[in-house]
Amino acid sequence: MRKAFVLAFLLLLSPAARANDPSAPIRFEETGAAVGARMLHHTREFKGRYADVLGMFTSGGAAVAVGDYDGDGDEDLFVTDSGTGRPNHLLKNQLIETGKLAFVDVAKAAGVAGGNDERDIVADALWFDADNDGHPDLLVARFGTPILYRNLGNGRFEDVSVKAGLTKFGNTIAVIAFDYDNDGRLDLLFGNYFPPVNLIDLPTTHVLPNDLDAAANGGGVTLWRNVTAPGSHDIRFVEVTERAGLSGQTGWTLDVGHGDLDNDGWQDLYLADDYGTDRLFFNNRDGTFRDATKQALGRLDTRKGMNVDVADFDRDGWLDVYVTNITDEYMKECNMLWHNNGDGTFTDLAKETGTCNTLWGWGAKFGDFDNDGWLDLFAADGLRSAGKENYIPVLLEMIIKPGVDFSELGSWPHIGAMSWSGHQKKKLFRNMGTLAFKEMAAEAGVDNDRDGRGVALGDFDNDGRLDIYETNAGQESLLYRNVSPGTAHWIELSLIGSKSNRDAIGARATLKAGGVTWIREVDGGNGYAGQSSKRLHFGLGAAAKIASLEIRWPSGLVEKLPAASVPLDRLTTIREGSGVVNERKSR
């Protein structure tokens, strides 16, 4: 009833009630191999009696992080592998140098290829400027201990993990950088899947979820405060999980996301937990968070949270949250599109908007792929595509066994060459501007059936159209170049913090054009296994000129930019307190 009311209210009052033009196509071309960005991922192979089950439970690790690590004006990619001894890939974009989109793997020369050793498994990656020196540093999250690579600014990186204090073991599967205390330094939140046991050298066989709908024996999260001295390259972190009020989390965290959900200028958190309850935390503005899950979401869910992305999909000035879960023939959970009601509560509109079903969900990202002014959604899916035999009936026998201990490795049947929710077609939901989305992945050319994991968006060829990079577990990654023929205008903003963190993570841009108001926030790695570009991308739809642009920086400074200083169809760089410092034409 409440949901119906909210929907009706939104439809009546929101300026969003303008239908999109369904005739303008969205088109992508898969060009990964052609541009040197197709990377084969390897999942970790375990040894011993439980090798099969452990391999099944750790079949992630295919991640991508987008960032301009060399500051040359085009987006580079860091793509992970997880196989023992397998190198990660630093794909340097040669667009600026050569005028053509092409990547070359410089990971070994840069010193960032390692990480997959006998004890540690690479699971995620993140670009963030830990020391505010203008050179993006690289965090490689692992089932093990993380690696923090400091960017030396000369194409090489130095492993500073131990000096930085990042030596705590955890089975980290997701990491974000954000400034939770608005002190101008980027902090780290690790989402940990398994409890902190070494899966390669098992101290116990009770390492799996103790409940498949409400597990309470996972790795939870850890929060690390950046205490690097201003101007210093001696990067330091200290753990503040308990002090921040996050130590009680024992879920199987699969993804973490941040955003200013209550419009107070402070970053809030959403934790997507597999095998049970997601959590929403509001920032208390004093270095602590409060768990507002029950009040905000109305319930404690039992779903398999896989992804968190945060954006204002309905242009009402409040950030919404998209969470993927598992929906298949045998498990009909439905995703959650948490519409922000603007009063500290959220209403799930996944069913009503048509974004409920992305099968076995993984990474999913909001992005305006046709520059029509409405945020669309691309979602990866698919767990394991192998032989014809289906693992589900085999699994059922274990699940219904009386008194079975799910946490015990020996309880789980071997999967061998069986498939499990495999061969699933990816989904692209076009935002129709009427609180409804239309699925059109096949039409857009992105309906591959690989075992998707991470999704990262970025304008890799600087043409004003958002491209997609998709990682796949145990399979090759894909790069979808956006070739949509639309003619709508766009702008892209690159924000540089001065008093705020230099990456401007948490900065909010409010753009007005053609009677429409958009908000975008710079995020530090939202979305499962995929960090998108930190550039803010706006499709302007029918608007032909900008009315106003305002940046609210994490420092609290609100900066109004003259509309004329932000040209259309350009990437514009804005420095905190200095306004526009640079603009570049599209190709």
Next chain:
Amino acid sequence: MKILRRIPVPLILLLAAGGLAFAATAYEDTMKAVAAGNNAAALPLFETALAADPDDLKSANEYRKAVIRTKEYDRAIAFFGKLTAQHPQAAYAWLSFGYAYVDKIPDAGSITQVILANSALTNFSKSIELRKTWIALFTLGNSYLYWPKVFGRAPLGVADLEQAVALSRKEPKQRSVYVRAWIALGDAYWKTEQPEKAKSTWRQALELFPGNPELKARLERDGDELEKYIYDQLDPNRRVDTNLAPLWEE
């Protein structure tokens, strides 16, 4: 009344016995508590009554309704578990035990739903072993239909539903509640890829139960539309109507 004669204690007598065991005034007091919205207070009263007469399906039904309102599912499961352990020959106690699991399903997570559904099947089967009643046969057969196709459970429900329909056809009067078994039998044929047999079953049922909207809805649809309709009806996230009152109210 052949269906009722097939069970050792006919339903009416059973209900009467329940009424005797659960003294009329106590029952009225309990129902007053329920009517006043004081479900929590009613639960122990129902439990006392059922302990005295474990086969009292009417009290068990009212108890489960109060449980659904209070969401005290685990309490009911524990109670019926104990009751059946103490009275292993009480067929309706086993049936109610199964329903106690079913009642929890819509409020449970997707994996727990499977576990609950399987436990329900076990208890419904036990009830049938003790006494082959229309309600138990229909309930067990119908329960199989909620399982996703990949688990291959639907074929197991066909025989039970055929028996339930056969039992009801021997009755001189076709009580409206019997239509449920006809609908479910058609659904079972449909889920086991016998669409013509499904349609034929629903058509036959419509002659016996003219105007039944669920039968009409199925007969009006074909192909994907029918598939969607049936799957919507068999969605485990929707609360199944487990109120057995039509058995004795008609």
